[in-house]
Amino acid sequence: MRAVLLLATLLPLAAGYTQKQWSEFTGRVEHLVNNATKGDQLAVSLGWKDAQKEYSYAAGMVNETDGTRRPVNTNDTYLYGSGSKTLTATAILRLVEKGVVSLDDPVQKHVDRLLGLYANTSLVALWGPRAAQVTVRMCLHMSSGIIDYDNYQFDDWTLINDSMGVVSPVLFISYPEKVAHLPDSEKFVCDPGTCVEYSSTNYVLLGLVLTEHSGQDDWTKLKTSQFWSPEIRARFEDDLHFFTDEPFQKWLTAYGLTATYKPPRYVPNPVVLAKQNSSITGFTCANSVTNPLTMARFQYALLHEGSVLKASTLKEMETVEVLNQGWANGTFAYGLGLIQGSMNFGGGSLNFTGWGDFKGHGGVVFGYTSQQGYYWGVNATLSVVFNTDFGLDHRQDSSSLSCQVVEAAANILYSAGIDMKCTSYF
Numbered sequence: 001m002r003a004v005l006l007l008a009t010l011l012p013l014a015a016g017y018t019q020k021q022w023s024e025f026t027g028r029v030e031h032l033v034n035n036a037t038k039g040d041q042l043a044v045s046l047g048w049k050d051a052q053k054e055y056s057y058a059a060g061m062v063n064e065t066d067g068t069r070r071p072v073n074t075n076d077t078y079l080y081g082s083g084s085k086t087l088t089a090t091a092i093l094r095l096v097e098k099g100v101v102s103l104d105d106p107v108q109k110h111v112d113r114l115l116g117l118y119a120n121t122s123l124v125a126l127w128g129p130r131a132a133q134v135t136v137r138m139c140l141h142m143s144s145g146i147i148d149y150d151n152y153q154f155d156d157w158t159l160i161n162d163s164m165g166v167v168s169p170v171l172f173i174s175y176p177e178k179v180a181h182l183p184d185s186e187k188f189v190c191d192p193g194t195c196v197e198y199s200s201t202n203y204v205l206l207g208l209v210l211t212e213h214s215g216q217d218d219w220t221k222l223k224t225s226q227f228w229s230p231e232i233r234a235r236f237e238d239d240l241h242f243f244t245d246e247p248f249q250k251w252l253t254a255y256g257l258t259a260t261y262k263p264p265r266y267v268p269n270p271v272v273l274a275k276q277n278s279s280i281t282g283f284t285c286a287n288s289v290t291n292p293l294t295m296a297r298f299q300y301a302l303l304h305e306g307s308v309l310k311a312s313t314l315k316e317m318e319t320v321e322v323l324n325q326g327w328a329n330g331t332f333a334y335g336l337g338l339i340q341g342s343m344n345f346g347g348g349s350l351n352f353t354g355w356g357d358f359k360g361h362g363g364v365v366f367g368y369t370s371q372q373g374y375y376w377g378v379n380a381t382l383s384v385v386f387n388t389d390f391g392l393d394h395r396q397d398s399s400s401l402s403c404q405v406v407e408a409a410a411n412i413l414y415s416a417g418i419d420m421k422c423t424s425y426f
Helices: 019-036 081-097 108-119 123-127 129-133 136-141 152-161 169-173 175-179 201-212 230-236 292-305 311-317 397-414
Strands: 003-007 043-049 054-063 069-071 256-258 271-273 288-290 339-342 357-365 368-375 380-386
Touching (some): 019 043, 019 397, 043 292, 043 397, 054 292, 081 201, 081 288, 081 292, 081 311, 081 357, 081 368, 108 169, 123 129, 136 201, 152 175, 169 175, 292 380, 368 397
Antiparallel strands (some): 003 054, 054 069, 256 271, 339 357, 368 380
């Protein structure tokens, strides 16, 4: 088994646990990650940060573009799928703090000029008259009612019919009109503001809001990090990048395995994601690329330090409502770019009051699954990522591994004595 371990700091341990407990915990983590690679068939990596310790571990093998394979290391970078939504939301909320955007602005106010420039259209022309009611807040909160482009029909259209070329954000936004050919009555799952249903289309649209206020009109030049404070940019910009239409090789080093490239689903020989254009990931709903420790550090800065946004803005971001229809109906609560839920399948809550409860965001994108968040009780952020979008048993192993790592932390570091009923894939 090939594995790499990094202990990034040698600071004194927090009062809550001893060196012996820390050693036992990291030993357990190594065992879990090694087994998750399923005999080096996959690459698995995680990053952990609490008040005193930073820790990263990686195991397994990754594919190279020449067909060879090599051991993964802790500096390897991955895609985080919808984990990117939290980062996009922080950029939008920074514009709100500056007074450039209001949460209750009609989103068409900030995107129609670019839609006209890019495609000679407007939001109402694409989505029908109800589009005029959609606000920035609704997009952040998953309450706009607009249907999700993210489904197998669109995957096929994007990856097969479009031959993996550049996919403009307008194509994601115009999915109901251009690809699904839906009448206006079917472009919304509910009237804007009347339901909370997960839809990645919202966050592609928010990318155009960012582009409108980025100082240039070219969506391919957008950098989400440009909206952060100078201090946060200095801490993260060198290691946390955002794809638009670059080649994946520009920043991505741990190439992924995707089973959604062509029907039938979960093909026996998955396609390696390496040479495609990065625009296929969905612009600002799924475009971040980094290593898991950097992702854990950013989540910690946002959700524990409170150094990314003002306290009042963060409070708004963390105000959640349970998803009430569609994907994950009743399972998670959604804020402004944050999911609140639990990895504790043995009795967790949506209230962030018990072991395994988290605030953060998971993600699935072509070739990758990830789960990252700040966990109650252990007071730590954890980011877990796999270089596959389906696992070898068609399941999202990042959630199960996150559950097991947090359970180990609760029991070993804090003597919680809990059973989180983590699904045992390993």
